[in-house]
Amino acid sequence: MAGTLDGYPQHVREQVARTRELVARLHAELPRWGLVVWTAGNVSQRVVVDAAGPSGRDLLVIKPSGVTYDELTPESMVVCDLDGVLVDGGRAPSSDTAAHAYVYRNMPEVGGVVHTHSTYATAWAARAEPVPCVLTMMADEFGGDIPIGPFALIGDDSIGRGIVETLRGSRSPAVLMRNHGPFTIGPDAKAAVKAAVMVEEVARTVHVSRQLGEPLRIEQDHVDSLYARYQNVYGQGEGAPAQEKEHA
Numbered sequence: 669m670a671g672t673l674d675g676y677p678q679h680v681r682e683q684v685a686r687t688r689e690l691v692a693r694l695h696a697e698l699p700r701w702g703l704v705v706w707t708a709g710n711v712s713q714r715v716v717v718d719a720a721g722p723s724g725r726d727l728l729v730i731k732p733s734g735v736t737y738d739e740l741t742p743e744s745m746v747v748c749d750l751d752g753v754l755v756d757g758g759r760a761p762s763s764d765t766a767a768h769a770y771v772y773r774n775m776p777e778v779g780g781v782v783h784t785h786s787t788y789a790t791a792w793a794a795r796a797e798p799v800p801c802v803l804t805m806m807a808d809e810f811g812g813d814i815p816i817g818p819f820a821l822i823g824d825d826s827i828g829r830g831i832v833e834t835l836r837g838s839r840s841p842a843v844l845m846r847n848h849g850p851f852t853i854g855p856d857a858k859a860a861v862k863a864a865v866m867v868e869e870v871a872r873t874v875h876v877s878r879q880l881g882e883p884l885r886i887e888q889d890h891v892d893s894l895y896a897r898y899q900n901v902y903g904q905g906e907g908a909p910a911q912e913k914e915h916a
């Protein structure tokens with residue numbers, strides 16, 4: 669199985685090379701954070717082509733299917749079009765490529781997608797119960813409950829449709845696909861990896877809390893306020909206090 673980027677201009681091929689490096693590196697984060705066993709999870713990132721390629725459509729970079737994380741290199745990453753068809757790379761793409769591609773086709777704001785089977789998040793998915801927003805970290809990151817998506821078979825558009833139906837219009841960057849596991853999205857692959865780390869962390873904490881009794885929900889106006897602060901002020905971004913001082 670081999671494809672080619674020959675019809676794409678130099679700047680797109682350079683962008684693909686950088687994305688291959690990034691996506692290979694981010695795959696190593698999945699075992700590092702304890703989110704996967706064996707080969708059971710994948711990361712992709714969109715490559716914006718802006719009509720520069722033969723099809724005029726964006727591409728995505730994802731791992732090859734069934735290859736262990738310590739074997740993954742930038743060169744082994746595969747490039748697909750947004751129908752999930754292989755464009756460049758010598759191996760079969762991840763079995764979740766169609767799901768990732770569907771998300772990119774239907775959510776133009778999404779630049780990264782991650783899937784894992786991390787234990788606690790997947791345990792909630794197996795029970796088809798949304799993780800209730802009972803932690804400030806959840807309000808910050810997810811802006812509310814972490815929703816459940818429908819049951820869907822692997823390999824075609826079904827998972828992608830379920831992700832898009834559930835996350836379109838939601839503040840959550842994570843969906844727990846019923847009986848399967850978490851899929852996360854972000855403006856880029858790093859943000860989607862972060863959401864995958866966070867969803868496992870809060871799924872674990874809320875599960876532990878449940879062993880002690882019923883956790884208390886955070887009131888909606890507090891959820892809104894926490895979400896607004898974290899998304900706009902937290903860290904070193906635009907709204908961070910140090911930067912406000914600089915502009916004063």
Ligand SMILES: O=C(CO)[C@@H](O)[C@H](O)COP(=O)(O)O
Nearest residue numbers: 707708709710733734762763
């Ligand atoms: O959910 C599944 C299969 O149940 C997949 O996510 C695999 O666990 C990883 O597949 P590849 O990315 O290696 O094809």
